[in-house]
Amino acid sequence: MRLPNTSAAMDDKPAVAKVSKRRKSFFNYAMTTKRWHRIASATSVANETGEDVVLFFMVIFIAMMTSTVASNYFDTQGPNFSHEPPSRIEFTNNAGSIADCIAHGNPPPNVEWLDKDNNPITSISKVRHILANGSLYFPPFEAEEFRQDVHWSVYHCVASNAVGTVVSRDVVVKAVVNQRYEPEVQNPGGFIGSNVLIKCNIPSFVKEYVTVTSWLQEPNFNIYPSLEGDGKNHMLPTGELLVYNITRTDAHKVYRCRTHHKLTQDSVVSSNMGKIQLTEMRELVPPIMNEKTTSVVARLGDPVVVPCVAYANPKPVYRWHTKRPNNEESVQHLLATGRAKIKEGTLIITAVDRSDSGAFFCTATNSEGSETLEVQIAVTSQLTASIQPTIQTVNLGKTANLICSISGFPKQTIIWLKDGQPLRSGARVRLLSTEHIRITSITKEDKGMYQCIVKNDLESAQGTAELRLGEVAPQLIYKFIEQTIQPGPSVSLKCSASGNPTPKIVWHLDGFPLPNNDRLMIGQYVTMFGDVISHVNISAVKSEDGGEYECKAISRAGEASHAARLNIYGMPYVRMMPKLSAVTDKTFFLNCPVARYPIDSIIIEKG
Secondary structure (H helix, E strand, O other): OOOOOHHHHHHOHHHHHOOOHHHHHHHHHHHHOOOEOOOOEOOOOOOOOHHHHHHHHHHHHHHHHHHHHHHOOOOOEEEEEEEOOOOEEEEEOOOOEEEOOEEEEEOOOEEEEEEOOOOEOOOEOOOEEEOOOOOEEEOOOOHHHOOHHHHEEEEEEEEEOOOOEEEOOOEEEEEEOOOOOOOEEOOOEEOOOOOEEEOEEOOOOOOOOEEEEEEEEOOOEEEOEOOOOOOOEEEOOOOOEEEOOOOOOHHHOEEEEEEEEOOOOOEEEOOOOEEOEEOOOOOOEEEEOOOOEEEEEEEOOOOEEEOOOOEEEOOOEEEEEEOOOOOOHHHHHHHHOOOEEEEOOEEEEOOOOHHHOEEEEEEEEEOOEEEEEEEEEEEEEEEEEEEEOOEEEEOOOOOEEEEEEEEEEOOOEEEEEEOOEEOOOOOOEEEEEOOEEEEOOOOHHHOEEEEEEEEOOOOEEEEEEEEEEOOEEEEEEEOOOOEEEOOOOOEEEEEEEEEEOOOEEEEEEOOEEOOOOOOEEEEEEEOOOOOEEEEEEEOOOOHHHOEEEEEEEEEOOEEEEEEEEEEEEOOOEEOOOOOOOOOOOOOOOOOOOEEOEOOOOOOOOOO
């Protein structure tokens, strides 16, 4: 084919303007449909104008793309995440970060990102980019480019295809502007023979990201975290340094703390040195605690070390209990089973269990009085969720059950979604429990993707399942009618079919495939409810276009067809017939491909 002179065609504005209304309407129709499965015919080019060349290649391109869809037409699969973004992303402005969201399904799902209000987000120069592979990228940025609505926000990704939609867990994004910080060691006071807790204060703007990794007792004695310490020095897993039974010698020692920033990987040692301030007074002092309440959050199986230190003279006696001060049963049980021990007032649990969640009390008592510390221990376990069965096929009118299996704790909130939207309960959709959904009298609208999402203050998790409809033979829900017209106008024949799997529609004229010409085009798409709609559009109809047109809806569950004549006034005309095959002893049908109207009689001759 000879291509036209492109530059000349572009300069020839009247020629471009001459694109026919027929072609414009066809491509408008093609672009506004939700999905094309097949565009056939229209493969011959009447002339070599720029308009027809563009038309030819656009039709061929669409046909190639939709043929791939057709080949996988009966093997659809709802979207599932093969790589779901994490619950939390933290990074410094010097480093930037990326959140991947990868989903699989058939057809391949489309991935987009939404903000906490479920609005689609877009790329913003220098601060946020959506990459071609669907990842969300936060590039390094200058401090003055920080945007709270972008860098301290909550996102989630959504994967959608023709089957349905799934939503990822919430992703908390927190960018931190890198700043220098200086840890500072306190100088606590204490009496000889008492215990002293030395703290390393971290500035509030980095406290969330900085941990104390060790203590340095000058000049070169390092103390690292452990469950029990060495008898004199005990660095707690939370970073404090506990010194037991202080002496005058301990009051001459100096301490520094060493810290680690988990985002920058910087290690910073305190420039100041802390010392124990020994109290020489002999007067009696009732127990005094710096804090009356504190909280500890620990993962299931992790060790927990909780100090109980009071400023008092004489040295107090420490007693741990739960619930009420006179009830020590729970702590005694921990001690008896070997899961816990108490050392100089410090409660040490080697591996916390779910039953350890709750309030613990430490009471320090001496001859002058008592003081109680309340410790709230929260034991958590990683949340996971899954729906059983992950894929189920249910016939129309029957019942489906979806059960969400959840592990981990605490589970504070459970939400059900259908194709990314909150599942609405009603007469047919009942919530038997927070983890059990029952759907009765299944309809076509019930098919799609279901999710249960479980959340707590620390994280969230989601399970996904696909509900498929049992096979239903195709049914034609709209059929074109017989028409009798004069040559000249355009004609559109339409058929619509439903069924499961979604059928495809093929067309015939007098029992033979439709002829190839540039005036005849076939369009086909699937609605959001799974119905397939197909059109045969004939422009500037001629008398030889007449005959019996048939649409046939086909799927692996069966087929359904409809035929009606298109009568066009004109002299009788018989189209050429291809070679036909017949089977011995079988019935053979032959439609005479007669066009034009009216016709008085048809005679079929052999030989």
